[in-house]
Ligand SMILES: Nc1nc2c(ncn2[C@@H]2O[C@H](COP(=O)(O)OP(=O)(O)OP(=O)(O)O)[C@@H](O)[C@H]2O)c(=O)[nH]1
């Protein structure tokens with residue numbers, strides 16, 4: 645995964661890679677979070693107007709949740725990728741979607757991502773609910789409002805919403821939607837649910 | 848993506864970012880957030896400065912329109928921290944213009960959320 649700076653290459657961008665009407669745009673972002681392999685990158689890719697990009701932060705040990713790196717002896721830095729996509733909402737607002745890696749907590753990266761986010765869409769695999777606890781904790785810790793998008797994958801038995809709510813210890817008004825991350829409309833509907841909820845929260 | 852190999856990073860990769868940022872430190876977090884939009888300034892306001900090839904390359908990338916800081920890092924495949932430092936230097940020297948993201952106070956703004964919601968609905972039905 646470490647690609648290293650490719651300093652010789654000049655990326656050649658097409659005009660649609662740039663933010664349309666950039667001079668009047670302000671940017672907002674929504675986080676797409678969830679445990680390992682739950683479909684974050686897939687969801688971002690299904691609704692982004694640009695080819696999803698990723699970026700790496702080089703982490704020093706001091707900046708990490710050391711727990712996650714125990715046993716990785718002799719390493720003081722690591723890199724971590726976040727991926728993201730973009731959606732032009734109007735001639736005034738451009739929305740970025742940021743996905744974070746699954747189970748490892750990188751404090752600096754989470755701070756960068758959470759700061760100024762509208763809210764978060766938490767992808768959940770009902771077969772692996774316990775894996776979602778840590779990420780939900782983190783989102784709550786950063787004070788972000790969130791909605792749950794349940795990715796049932798193929799052929800898995802559908803878990804009743806009530807039992808899922810209980811297992812995840814959700815507040816009554818936290819929205820829960822099902823979502824096929826590969827499907828543009830389904831992913832967009834999950835986002836719409838989140839934003840409606842955010843709107844309801846401001847009254 | 849968290850296999851042991853992901854933790855490999857050899858010395859040249861660590862030294863290189865330091866060299867290309869000329870030893871500058873990270874700018875304030877809010878100054879160049881992930882979604883701060885950046886573009887090249889009109890030429891007449893640019894203060895002549897000897898640009899490194901990497902800085903020139905960033906400037907070229909920014910000259911055809913607006914990109915977010917995250918997109919600039921993504922396209923150049925440079926680490927985010929390195930990109931932020933270089934962009935801060937170029938901004939300070941008048942080469943770049945930045946548009947900060949929506950102010951924190953406006954994030955819970957009803958109008959803003961309504962605009963996002965109606966935009967999503969218009970796009971995806
Ligand atoms: N059936 C089904 N498969 C999916 C869905 N979403 C993602 N997948 C598949 O699940 C795998 C993991 O998806 P990713 O989008 O890479 O998951 P991720 O959360 O980005 O994974 P990490 O970044 O590694 O944590 C891929 O093979 C996807 O094709 C879905 O909604 N339904």
Ligand SMILES: [Mg+2]
Nearest residue numbers: 684685727743
């Ligand atoms: Mg991913």
